[in-house]
Amino acid sequence: MTDFADPFQLEQFLRRLPLRRELARKIFLKQKCLSTADTARKILQDEPTKEHHSFLVVAEHQTNGRGRKNRDWWSGPAKSNLACTLAFETPCWSTEAASVAGACALAQVIERFAPGKIAAKWPNDILCKERKMAGFLAEVLQNQKRSSTLLSLGLNVHTAPPSSETNYPAIALAEITQESISRTNILAAWILQLQALLTRIKRTGLQTLEDDYLYWLQRW
Numbered sequence: 001m002t003d004f005a006d007p008f009q010l011e012q013f014l015r016r017l018p019l020r021r022e023l024a025r026k027i028f029l030k031q032k033c034l035s036t037a038d039t040a041r042k043i044l045q046d047e048p049t050k051e052h053h054s055f056l057v058v059a060e061h062q063t064n065g066r067g068r069k070n071r072d073w074w075s076g077p078a079k080s081n082l083a084c085t086l087a088f089e090t091p092c093w094s095t096e097a098a099s100v101a102g103a104c105a106l107a108q109v110i111e112r113f114a115p116g117k118i119a120a121k122w123p124n125d126i127l128c129k130e131r132k133m134a135g136f137l138a139e140v141l142q143n144q145k146r147s148s149t150l151l152s153l154g155l156n157v158h159t160a161p162p163s164s165e166t167n168y169p170a171i172a173l174a175e176i177t178q179e180s181i182s183r184t185n186i187l188a189a190w191i192l193q194l195q196a197l198l199t200r201i202k203r204t205g206l207q208t209l210e211d212d213y214l215y216w217l218q219r220w
Contacts, residue, residue, distance in 0.1 A: 006080065007060065008029060008060060008183055008187075009182075009184040010029055012184050013184050013188050014027070016184075016185065016188035016189075017188060021191075023056075023086060023198075024191050025054040025055060026054070026055040026056070027056050028056070029058050030058065031060050032062075032063065032078070033057075034063055034064040035062060036058070036059050036062060036084050037066065037085045037137065037152045040055070040057045040085040040087050040152075041141065043087070044148055053146060054087065054088050055086075056191070057084060058082075058083070058084045059075075059084065060078050061075075061077075062083035062154075073154050074161035074165045074166060076156065076158070076159040076161070077159065079183075081154070081156050081157045081159060081172075082153060082154065082155040082183050083154055084152070084153050086102075086153070086191070086194075087148050087150050087151075088148070088151070089148065090140050090147035091149070091198070091201075095138045095140050096123060098138040098149050098151050099123060099136045099137070100123075100209060100213045101201070102136045102138070102151050102194060103120050103124060103125075103136055104120070104197060104212040104213055104216060105196075106134055106136075106190050106193075107120060107126055107216045109186060109193050110126070110173060110186070113177040114129075114177065116219075117129055117176070118216070119217070119220035120213060120216035120217050121220055122217065126155075128171050128173075128176055129171060129176070131168075131171035132166070132168050132170045132171070133155065133156050133160075133170070133171050133173060134153065134154060134156065135153075136151065136152065136153055137151075153190070156170060156171065156172040157173050157174065157186065158174045159172050160172040160175070197212070
C-alpha cells in the first residue's frame with residue numbers, strides 16, 4: 001500500500017492547542033498498535049492517576065481497530081488516516097451522547113472541505129456524498145476513583161477501504177478537496193471544536209447537542 005507521507009507532527013499539534021485545556025492534556029503517540037482504544041484502556045488500568053485522566057492516544061498505524069458490535073474497522077496503511085482515542089472525565093450524560101458530540105464536532109471541522117455535503121448517520125457515522133468517511137465508538141470505564149469516557153475516532157483522511165472490505169460505500173477526505181490536508185491539523189481542529197461544544201453543553205444543557213445533531217442528521 002502507498003505511504004502518504006503524512007506523519008503525525010506532535011509539536012505542531014501541541015502548538016495548535018491552548019496550554020490550559022480540558023481535553024488531551026497528555027498525548028500518547030504510537031507508531032503501531034492493535035487498537036488505540038485497547039491502548040487507552042491499558043493506560044487507565046496501569047496509571048489511574050489524575051494527570052492521566054485526560055489524554056489522547058494517536059496511532060500512526062492501527063492494525064486491529066474495532067467498531068460497533070466488535071466489527072472490524074479498516075484503518076488503512078500507516079500515516080494515511082486518523083485512528084485515535086480520547087479519554088476524559090465522564091460527563092453526567094449518556095455514552096451515546098459522547099459519540100454524538102464527537103460526530104457533531106467532526107462534521108463542523110470537515111464541512112469546510114465540502115460545504116453542504118457532510119451529514120451524520122445514526123448512531124455514530126459521518127457521511128460525505130452518502131458515503132462513510134468517519135465513525136465513532138464511545139465507552140465508559142469505571143474504577144474506584146473515577147469514571148472515564150473513551151471516545152474513539154476513525155477518519156478516512158487519505159484513503160478509504162475498498163468495497164471488498166466494507167459493507168457500506170466509503171470515501172476519504174482527500175477525494176473531495178484540492179486543498180493540502182494534514183492529519184495533524186484536522187485532529188487539532190476536532191479537539192478544539194469538541195472542547196467548545198462540551199463547554200456549550202455545560203452552559204446551556206443537552207438541548208444544544210440535540211439541536212446540532214438534528215441539523216447534521218437532516219443532511220442525510
